[in-house]
Amino acid sequence: VKPGETYVLARPDAPAFFQIVAEHMRLVAPRRRFGGDAGFEVLERAGEIDWDYGHDPFPPKRYLLPPVETLFHYRADGRLELEPPKPPEPTALVGVRPCDVNALHLAGRFYSGPIRDALATERLERTVVFALACNRAPRRECFCICCDAGPWLESGFDVQMTDLGERFLMEVGSEKGASACAPGASLLRPPSEADFSSQARLRREADASFETTAYVAKAMTLISADEIPRAAWDNLAATCFRCGACTHLCPVCTCFTVYERPGGGGEISRCRSWDSCQLAGFTREASGHNPRDTQGRRLQRRMFHKVSYATVQRDGAPGCVGCGRCVAGCLTDLGLPAVLLGLRRSVGAGPRPRVRVAEKEPAC
Numbered sequence: 507v508k509p510g511e512t513y514v515l516a517r518p519d520a521p522a523f524f525q526i527v528a529e530h531m532r533l534v535a536p537r538r539r540f541g542g543d544a545g546f547e548v549l550e551r552a553g554e555i556d557w558d559y560g561h562d563p564f565p566p567k568r569y570l571l572p573p574v575e576t577l578f579h580y581r582a583d584g585r586l587e588l589e590p591p592k593p594p595e596p597t598a599l600v601g602v603r604p605c606d607v608n609a610l611h612l613a614g615r616f617y618s619g620p621i622r623d624a625l626a627t628e629r630l631e632r633t634v635v636f637a638l639a640c641n642r643a644p645r646r647e648c649f650c651i652c653c654d655a656g657p658w659l660e661s662g663f664d665v666q667m668t669d670l671g672e673r674f675l676m677e678v679g680s681e682k683g684a685s686a687c688a689p690g691a692s693l694l695r696p697p698s699e700a701d702f703s704s705q706a707r708l709r710r711e712a713d714a715s716f717e718t719t720a721y722v723a724k725a726m727t728l729i730s731a732d733e734i735p736r737a738a739w740d741n742l743a744a745t746c747f748r749c750g751a752c753t754h755l756c757p758v759c760t761c762f763t764v765y766e767r768p769g770g771g772g773e774i775s776r777c778r779s780w781d782s783c784q785l786a787g788f789t790r791e792a793s794g795h796n797p798r799d800t801q802g803r804r805l806q807r808r809m810f811h812k813v814s815y816a817t818v819q820r821d822g823a824p825g826c827v828g829c830g831r832c833v834a835g836c837l838t839d840l841g842l843p844a845v846l847l848g849l850r851r852s853v854g855a856g857p858r859p860r861v862r863v864a865e866k867e868p869a870c
């Protein structure tokens with residue numbers, strides 16, 4: 507098996523193929539649960555993979571950075587004894603939608619940046635991602651096509667699978683993907699011209715299947731030019747419950763907070779958990795001063811990190827992959843497309859703003 511090559515895996519052989527993969531690494535894949543919901547879980551048996559799961563409401567970033575984790579333990583009774591965490595297991599993440607593959611890249615870029623997060627970076631390095639291209643938008647809220655993040659990938663995958671019905675087209679994109687596929691190579695066959703034609707037809711149909719759009723380009727211009735009146739941010743944020751669901755469900759959001767948890771016998775645990783820029787305490791300083799003291803400013807911050815030229819310059823892509831989770835998860839319709847539409851309307855039909863590319867966030 508080589509990077510750049512494409513193979514065919516017969517659907518009835520998929521359980522055997524991924525069972526072989528699971529002999530070499532932890533298998534994480536979508537499974538249908540009691541009650542009908544589907545989501546990613548650690549699986550013992552590859553036959554449980556649900557290839558028609560649609561969309562996991564919870565992002566795969568939890569396999570890079572768990573919602574709550576203990577970083578290490580120490581004793582503070584006069585001598586310092588550190589107990590570091592166990593090294594991450596090699597993992598195959600199977601069936602990841604293209605938007606979430608792009609989100610993993612963005613999160614990985616953050617964790618491997620100037621202040622390197624060794625734990626999250628190592629987890630990503632030890633993860634092989636089997637992307638599953640979307641043959642249609644998995645749900646009404648999806649708009650990855652507006653963010654150039656789906657419904658299928660041109661590059662950046664270890665393996666990209668396309669469901670052709672009775673078989674999967676398997677595009678191998680990296681050495682990691684090739685190594686993960688190699689033990690099951692006897693189950694892979696060469697593709698035919700008809701397989702590529704079917705894939706091209708499915709891609710055309712997928713591109714035409716979206717119901718939700720987001721004015722990303724227009725919003726990027728407005729936000730980057732800092733042309734949105736403060737009152738517009740405040741009006742938009744007026745209905746926010748400050749629950750943090752939008753950022754916790756977002757596969758691209760990476761913020762966390764760190765704290766100490768005392769245990770018995772003088773042992774102390776250094777922990778971290780996901781945090782949200784939509785919560786008032788996120789930027790509150792020890793003095794009590796909060797530089798983002800209104801929900802409007804917190805919404806402005808969130809959108810700057812999602813949709814601005816500065817973000818694109820830094821990361822090479824917007825900070826949104828159009829997964830639609832903030833649309834589905836917000837009780838008050840402050841998902842990203844609704845906010846961008848509100849911003850567009852708040853500026854009205856005046857002249858287009860002159861764009862200066864902000865080097866950093868607007869001063870608060």
Ligand code: SF4
Pocket residue numbers: 752755756757758759812825826827828829830831832833842
């Ligand atoms: S901002 Fe919303 S749509 Fe975009 S990646 Fe995050 S959760 Fe998904």
Ligand code: SF4
Pocket residue numbers: 745746747748749750751752753784835836837838839840841
């Ligand atoms: S999910 Fe909606 S209500 Fe909750 S913090 Fe985000 S914008 Fe506010």
